[in-house]
Amino acid sequence: MRNSLPDSLAPRGFRFTEMNSRARIRTGVLLAILIGLAIYAWRQDSWGRDLGKIENWLAMRADRRALKETLALEQKWGRTGDGHVLAARAMRHLERDDSCREELNRAAVRGASPAVIAHESRLLAAQHGQALSSPYELDEILASPLAPFSENADAVMIGLIREKEEVRSNSS
Amino acid sequence: MKLWSAQEPDTFWIDYYAGLISSKTGDEAGALAIYEKAYAIEPQFIPLLMEIGKNYWFVQAPEKAIEYLKRVIEVEPDYDEANSALSQSLASIGRFEEAEAVMRPFIDLADVCSDRARQHGMVLIGLKRYQEAINAMTPSVRAWPQDLELNRQLSECYQLIGDDKQADLYSKAAEKGAVIVESISIRRNRDLKESKQATAIAELGHDIMYFVSRVEGRDILENALAINDRIPQAHRDLATYYLLTGLQERASFHQLKALELENENGNSSVLRATDE
Numbered sequence: 001m002r003n004s005l006p007d008s009l010a011p012r013g014f015r016f017t018e019m020n021s022r023a024r025i026r027t028g029v030l031l032a033i034l035i036g037l038a039i040y041a042w043r044q045d046s047w048g049r050d051l052g053k054i055e056n057w058l059a060m061r062a063d064r065r066a067l068k069e070t071l072a073l074e075q076k077w078g079r080t081g082d083g084h085v086l087a088a089r090a091m092r093h094l095e096r097d098d099s100c101r102e103e104l105n106r107a108a109v110r111g112a113s114p115a116v117i118a119h120e121s122r123l124l125a126a127q128h129g130q131a132l133s134s135p136y137e138l139d140e141i142l143a144s145p146l147a148p149f150s151e152n153a154d155a156v157m158i159g160l161i162r163e164k165e166e167v168r169s170n171s172s
Numbered sequence: 173m174k175l176w177s178a179q180e181p182d183t184f185w186i187d188y189y190a191g192l193i194s195s196k197t198g199d200e201a202g203a204l205a206i207y208e209k210a211y212a213i214e215p216q217f218i219p220l221l222m223e224i225g226k227n228y229w230f231v232q233a234p235e236k237a238i239e240y241l242k243r244v245i246e247v248e249p250d251y252d253e254a255n256s257a258l259s260q261s262l263a264s265i266g267r268f269e270e271a272e273a274v275m276r277p278f279i280d281l282a283d284v285c286s287d288r289a290r291q292h293g294m295v296l297i298g299l300k301r302y303q304e305a306i307n308a309m310t311p312s313v314r315a316w317p318q319d320l321e322l323n324r325q326l327s328e329c330y331q332l333i334g335d336d337k338q339a340d341l342y343s344k345a346a347e348k349g350a351v352i353v354e355s356i357s358i359r360r361n362r363d364l365k366e367s368k369q370a371t372a373i374a375e376l377g378h379d380i381m382y383f384v385s386r387v388e389g390r391d392i393l394e395n396a397l398a399i400n401d402r403i404p405q406a407h408r409d410l411a412t413y414y415l416l417t418g419l420q421e422r423a424s425f426h427q428l429k430a431l432e433l434e435n436e437n438g439n440s441s442v443l444r445a446t447d448e
């Protein structure tokens with residue numbers, strides 16, 4: 001009776017089931033990859049939006065608010081180099097130089113871009129009238145794409161005003 | 173600035189800085205006119221709102237000052253200076269309850285070196301809560317017994333609660349302080365703007381710290397030491413200040429520096445810089 005079964009049924013059924021399970025695995029793997037990618041994209045987007053929010057507060061010089069947001073960022077995403085760079089910028093605006101340097105050290109440990117860290121240090125120095133000794137240096141700071149132009153120009157302006165005040169006080 | 177406006181033609185920054193420079197030269201009304209131009213471009217920029225608020229206060233327009241300072245605090249509720257300026261503006265037009273409400277979250281944070289106890293005292297006097305005012309100001313006057321305003325306000329409080337003996341005590345201390353404070357206003361111009369002798373600045377910083385304001389005194393002393401860091405008394409004053417504000421490390425630094433310089437000097441003159 002067994003032999004009387006149509007050839008196509010048993011083996012085909014067997015083959016079909018085997019293919020189905022392989023396809024399911026493939027689909028599963030593909031789905032997992034897609035979900036992973038979607039989560040990654042969502043995280044990147046969400047992370048980018050959180051950073052953007054802090055950058056906006058910093059642009060408005062709402063530095064205390066920006067610092068609060070960097071703490072929230074840290075709780076949500078863990079400690080990151082970029083977060084520490086933004087915290088350093090807020091500290092620089094608030095003229096809390098020691099805290100600014102500490103944040104930059106932390107940023108270096110957490111893998112922030114060395115060029116960005118170096119630029120922030122340079123802005124801190126510029127804000128104190130240092131690093132402005134030659135027009136070349138000044139142009140370099142102003143033209144740097146590592147921070148928004150207004151960040152660079154503001155630090156330079158603060159430094160120049162400070163320098164002028166010092167010159168005036170030393171000459172009188 | 174030319175480069176800046178070329179780079180960003182619609183920027184508010186140029187007017188902001190022009191206003192700042194105008195304000196620094198004492199032309200508050202002129203500064204306000206410039207700031208308003210910046211404000212028309214960027215009404216959210218916190219330092220601009222703060223500057224407009226402060227300048228309205230200087231030109232005796234507290235209501236306008238309040239308007240701008242409130243906007244700062246909406247975004248930056250923890251901004252100490254903005255809260256303090258707002259509270260002061262409210263108190264100046266008799267809105268004591270609001271002034272106290274603004275101050276309340278910061279009162280516990282106040283140390284004996286901040287000017288907040290004095291401000292709080294003033295607001296509580298305005299609210300006729302004299303005993304509370306005494307309680308608020310007493311720790312500060314214990315740490316800084318020469319402060320003119322603290323002594324004046326405490327004398328007033330004790331007088332109003334009928335304790336003439338205490339009122340008299342504080343009144344006498346205030347009288348002594350008044351003489352020094354009078355000399356401070358003359359020296360402030362002379363020593364800070366004309367003379368640039370570090371020792372003269374340090375002496376002024378010392379008097380301001382003890383008789384007028386700890387925070388202002390600290391800043392002037394730090395400036396004096398930036399010109400010449402070999403003035404033992406300036407280090408001593410800063411050591412006291414930092415000790416009372418809990419900044420132990422800075423206090424120790426200035427304490428050691430003062431001792432070192434005094435040993436070099438053989439204690440001859442603590443106020444004189446060692447190399448001036």
